[in-house]
Amino acid sequence: MTTALASIRARDWQPALGEIGAVVTDLADIAQAITIILTTPPGSDPHRPTFGADLLQFIDQPEIEATAPLIAAAADAILAWEPRLELTSITPTFGLGQVTLAIVWTRRGGGADALTTEVTL
Numbered sequence: 001m002t003t004a005l006a007s008i009r010a011r012d013w014q015p016a017l018g019e020i021g022a023v024v025t026d027l028a029d030i031a032q033a034i035t036i037i038l039t040t041p042p043g044s045d046p047h048r049p050t051f052g053a054d055l056l057q058f059i060d061q062p063e064i065e066a067t068a069p070l071i072a073a074a075a076d077a078i079l080a081w082e083p084r085l086e087l088t089s090i091t092p093t094f095g096l097g098q099v100t101l102a103i104v105w106t107r108r109g110g111g112a113d114a115l116t117t118e119v120t121l
Contacts, residue, residue, distance in 0.1 A: 027107065030084050031117040034103055037081045038074055038119045053077030055099075055121055063094045074101055084108055 016022035017032060024032050040052030053073055058066040071090045078087055088104040100120045106112060 027112060027115060030082065030105075030107065031115065033082050034078060034085075034105070034117045035119050037077050038101065038103075039121065051081060059097065059099055059121055063092075066094070066099075067092055070099065070101075074103070078103065078105075088114055 016024045017035070037051070038053050038055060041056065042052045042054055043049050045051045053076075055070060055073055055077075058070040058073075070092055074090050075087060078085070084107060085105045086108050088106065089102075090104075091102045093100045093102070098120055100118055103117045103119065104114050105117065106114050
């Protein structure tokens with residue numbers, strides 16, 4: 001289903017990933033922005049060469065060595081590129097050839113309970 005631009009009442013919105021014609025608004029917009037930030041390698045956006053997070057390097061490293069720098073790199077990227085949130089925690093779960101990050105956050109300025117966004121690399 002296509003969303004008409006005139007029907008969007010939210011201040012914050014963007015096209016929904018994987019859903020042609022759909023949009024995400026408000027808190028869902030922030031959650032999707034987190035996913036985009038963490039899954040975009042730096043240098044892949046020619047207009048913003050520093051946008052994204054260099055996280056793929058941690059996927060095949062031993063968990064004990066990768067945990068702290070992975071959390072730091074993810075936090076740095078989120079805080080640099082998403083000013084609408086306050087970061088509470090990042091918890092990685094290491095699997096076979098992948099890492100899932102559980103990012104707990106709240107909207108900056110309050111107004112919502114803590115939310116969790118999971119991003120799999």
